[in-house]
Amino acid sequence: MHNRKPDYLADALGLVRGTFHQEQARALEMLGSWLGERQLMREHDQARKHSQSKRVDGAVLISDPSLKPFLAPSRPPHSLVGRARLINEIKQQLTYGHSLALQGLPGAGKTALAIALANDDAVRQRFRDGVLWIGIGRGDPDVQALMGVWLSALGIEPASVHSMEDAARAIHAAIGTRHLLVVVDDAWDSEGALAFKLGGPNCAHLVTTRLPAVAIDFAGNRILKVDELDDQASTALLQQFVPTLENTDVQNLLHVSGGLPLALTLMGRYLRKANFASQPSRLARAIDTPRP
Amino acid sequence: MHATEPMPQLPPDLFSRVSIRDVLKRFHNAGQLGEHPLAHLHWVDADAAPLERGTALRELLRAGIESLRPDEGELRWGEKR
Numbered sequence: 001m002h003n004r005k006p007d008y009l010a011d012a013l014g015l016v017r018g019t020f021h022q023e024q025a026r027a028l029e030m031l032g033s034w035l036g037e038r039q040l041m042r043e044h045d046q047a048r049k050h051s052q053s054k055r056v057d058g059a060v061l062i063s064d065p066s067l068k069p070f071l072a073p074s075r076p077p078h079s080l081v082g083r084a085r086l087i088n089e090i091k092q093q094l095t096y097g098h099s100l101a102l103q104g105l106p107g108a109g110k111t112a113l114a115i116a117l118a119n120d121d122a123v124r125q126r127f128r129d130g131v132l133w134i135g136i137g138r139g140d141p142d143v144q145a146l147m148g149v150w151l152s153a154l155g156i157e158p159a160s161v162h163s164m165e166d167a168a169r170a171i172h173a174a175i176g177t178r179h180l181l182v183v184v185d186d187a188w189d190s191e192g193a194l195a196f197k198l199g200g201p202n203c204a205h206l207v208t209t210r211l212p213a214v215a216i217d218f219a220g221n222r223i224l225k226v227d228e229l230d231d232q233a234s235t236a237l238l239q240q241f242v243p244t245l246e247n248t249d250v251q252n253l254l255h256v257s258g259g260l261p262l263a264l265t266l267m268g269r270y271l272r273k274a275n276f277a278s279q280p281s282r283l284a285r286a287i288d289t290p291r292p
Numbered sequence: 293m294h295a296t297e298p299m300p301q302l303p304p305d306l307f308s309r310v311s312i313r314d315v316l317k318r319f320h321n322a323g324q325l326g327e328h329p330l331a332h333l334h335w336v337d338a339d340a341a342p343l344e345r346g347t348a349l350r351e352l353l354r355a356g357i358e359s360l361r362p363d364e365g366e367l368r369w370g371e372k373r
Contacts, residue, residue, distance in 0.1 A: 025309055027360065028309040028312045028313055028316075029309055029312075030360050031312050031316075031353070031356050031357065031360060032307035032308060032309065032311065032312040033307065034356045034359060034360065035307055035312070035330065035352070035353075035356055036306075036307040038352070038356075039307075039333050042333075042335075
């Protein structure tokens with residue numbers, strides 16, 4: 001029907017002429033918009049591919065600068081208690097771009113603190129280009145594979161990097177002058193932790209570790225000790241899970257937990273489940289036999 | 293595509309009603325279609341021949357028209373509107 005006159009088409013389609021012309025104009029505009037969007041998407045895609053294909057030192061791909069990685073775990077549903085002063089101190093030091101270490105007993109809440117910091121509005125504002133987070137853990141971690149997570153987050157294809165040194169170089173180059181918070185969680189040896197200290201001049205580094213030697217190697221004398229919670233904070237944490245706990249029960253549980261937030265959280269979760277049916281007898285039994 | 297990356301701007305009249313009407317008039321002639329400014333937007337290689345550009349643009353237009361087709365049952369024919 002491409003050579004038919006509009007009036008013929010209007011009649012054939014069962015439309016009055018005014019409606020036909022109006023609909024035709026709308027259809028042309030919609031098709032124009034569709035084509036425009038396609039073209040913009042295409043140009044955008046080409047620009048992205050182009051930026052990814054540039055090379056640094058003839059070997060390492062550079063990243064997409066528009067990416068703002070945020071690799072920190074999200075905030076847990078319960079709030080952090082008893083750490084306000086410590087958090088303020090850490091935030092202040094991070095603002096200056098220092099390397100810090102959070103050191104303390106297992107279960108003292110080092111990782112929870114780091115998560116809270118990474119999700120803090122002021123911290124995210126200061127490190128506006130995002131958060132690089134890696135959990136190392138015990139054993140013999142595959143550092144290059146772990147670096148692959150950061151490479152991907154920075155828009156670099158991990159397969160294009162063939163050694164740990166190249167990966168480190170690519171990550172450092174990609175970070176450049178970006179404002180990033182770099183978090184190395186649960187480090188068990190200095191070498192592994194330092195391998196991820198790859199930020200630039202506008203970054204701050206934070207490591208969590210139970211080992212003083214790792215903390216010193218990573219952060220020098222900027223070590224913040226994460227102690228057990230005092231009784232008041234421990235009670236507040238437990239009562240977030242089970243607000244109806246009797247005072248004597250709370251005291252017993254505090255004694256068992258030793259003020260370690262992880263133990264308190266696990267107990268709290270367990271008791272909350274037992275308390276869910278709102279049966280005091282079930283809760284009492286659960287307190288008698290805590291199996292976090 | 294990354295939502296945070298700014299998109300490039302294109303001349304708006306290239307996708308105007310007049311321009312689209314013009315390109316549709318050439319729909320059945322791939323050679324003429326390939327000469328239209330819209331065919332020079334690298335839907336195919338920059339050094340492609342007009343016929344090739346026209347064919348690529350036609351396929352694209354066809355896809356666009358298809359994507360704008362209303363769902364079945366949306367239109368009621370036979371009654372003057």
